[in-house]
Amino acid sequence: MRATPTAIPDVLVIEPKVFGDARGFFFESFNQSAFDDAIGKHVDFVQDNHSRSAKGVLRGLHYQIQQPQGKLVRAVRGAVFDVAVDIRRSSPTFGKWVGVELSEENHKQLWVPPGFAHGFLVLSESAEFLYKTTDYYAPAHERSIAWNDPDVAIAWPVTDTPTLSQKDQQAAMLKQAELFE
Structure with a gap:
């Protein structure tokens, strides 16, 4: 497994060794051991989640203000822009974003540590998305930042307005959001 830092060094692209031939791949x-070695510390995962979404669906930008979750994410069917x-207000990269x-x-995965908002846009006809989390889902602590916040200015690969949940339609702008210190 190889871990490559992104423009925000705490966020890592994880690439497993893939063995393939005419039969398929493995x-x-x-x-756990290889992951810990790749990111340089031990992380405990407590929950696995699986979602399926149609093309043009945008989920996020989500985070939990208490019980913050680190996430190891990947698409197992289709493609997403993650x-x-x-x-983190005290971070030198506060308000910055990376997309992969x-x-x-x-087969790429993305390690999103606690202290980050996370979201993805489905690029293919549909996508199945898996993520491991370092803390349990806590709806009372879930928060969202608007996908199109001009202060964050994410370059989403879209031509039309994406399909959003009601919760994501009501997401806060970064300036008004409850954030990490």
Whole structure:
């Protein structure tokens, strides 16, 4: 497994070793020891989540203000544009974002540590998305930042307004959001 820092060094692209031939492919999608070595510390995961979404659906930008979650995410079917936004006020990259295409073809994963808002846009006809989290889902502590906040200025690869949940339609702008210190 290889971990490559993004423009925000705490957010890492994780690439497993993929073995393929005419029959198909095999790779270890998660190995605790290899993951810990790749990111340089031990992280405990407590929950796995799986979502399926249609083309043009945008989920996020979500985070939990208490019980913050680190997330190891990947697309197992289709393709998504995955985004992490640094919402730690004390960070030198506060308000900055990184985006990576994750797909069933490239097998890439993204490590999004606690302190970041996270979201993704479905690029393919549909996508199935898996993520491991370092803390449990806590709806009372869930917050959202608007996908189109001009202060964050994410370059989403869209031509039309994406399909959003009601919760995401009502998301706060970064200036008004409850954030991490």
